[in-house]
Amino acid sequence: MANFLLPRGTSSFRRFTRESLAAIEKRMAEKQARGSTTLQESREGLPEEEAPRPQLDLQASKKLPDLYGNPPRELIGEPLEDLDPFYSTQKTFIVLNKGKTIFRFSATNALYVLSPFHPIRRAAVKILVHSLFNMLIMCTILTNCVFMAQHDPPPWTKYVEYTFTAIYTFESLVKILARGFCLHAFTFLRDPWNWLDFSVIIMAASVLGTLFFPMSIQATSAS
Numbered sequence: 001m002a003n004f005l006l007p008r009g010t011s012s013f014r015r016f017t018r019e020s021l022a023a024i025e026k027r028m029a030e031k032q033a034r035g036s037t038t039l040q041e042s043r044e045g046l047p048e049e050e051a052p053r054p055q056l057d058l059q060a061s062k063k064l065p066d067l068y069g070n071p072p073r074e075l076i077g078e079p080l081e082d083l084d085p086f087y088s089t090q091k092t093f094i095v096l097n098k099g100k101t102i103f104r105f106s107a108t109n110a111l112y113v114l115s116p117f118h119p120i121r122r123a124a125v126k127i128l129v130h131s132l133f134n135m136l137i138m139c140t141i142l143t144n145c146v147f148m149a150q151h152d153p154p155p156w157t158k159y160v161e162y163t164f165t166a167i168y169t170f171e172s173l174v175k176i177l178a179r180g181f182c183l184h185a186f187t188f189l190r191d192p193w194n195w196l197d198f199s200v201i202i203m204a205a206s207v208l209g210t211l212f213f214p215m216s217i218q219a220t221s222a223s
Contacts, residue, residue: 012068012083013068013071013072013075013080014080014081015075015078015079015080015081016078016079016080016081016093016107016116017117018117020081020093021091021107021116024088024089024090024091024107025091027088027089028089028090028091031089052085052086053086054084054086054087055084055085055086058083058084058102059102060102060103060104060186061101061102061103062101062102063099063100063101063102064096064100064101064102068083070100071096071100075096076096076097076098077095077096077097077125077126077129077130078095079093079094079095079105079116079122079125080093080094080095080096081093081094082094082104087104090185091106091107091108091184092104092105092106092107092185092186093105093107093116095125095129096129097129097130097131098131099131101129103125103128103129104186105125105178105179105186106179106180106184106185106186106187108180108183108184109180110176110177110178110179110180110181110187111176111177111180111181114177114180120177121177121178124174124175124177124178125178127174127178128174128175128178128179133171133174136167137167137171140164140167140168143164144164147160147161147164165200165201165204165205168197168200168201168204169201171197172188172194172197172198172201175188175194176188
């Protein structure tokens, strides 16, 4: 408890490296070995240790507590070792943006091929956590709502809808490249908010397919 009350400071921020991932895997193996011992003790009637829980002030999407100080500028947008001890035996890493918002990611391979150290995934992570990216998406959503509220929109608005669909597709692509698709925690489809985005993109792609490839679709239906 005394260690918990001590100010953390900027020394808590460490880059997430291959050595960091290897250390997590080692702790996971040790935990699994202890788990078999705990199972044996429970069968013998010995008391079990209380399971750890995530710290509420270090949850994803929350602002980093002030006691940690300000992260160095060179670590903004970079993968860091998770600050929450709860995740010390899980393959995760965090990223902080300029507003010190916490983003938590799975340290497993995204789409089976993109490791946390892959240049494409690192670029996607940087884009995802940037405030301008979030501002672009919010402005797109608000503008889209305005166009949807029009009773009798002019014909040219369909091209605006294509633009909205392209932006939403780009957003989902960035999230999938940065987080992975669905197999592990903190991946794209593990966030319920992304279910709607994914559904909208699928429906929009279906509509666009009927507009641009009507002959092929009719031929397929006829056959």
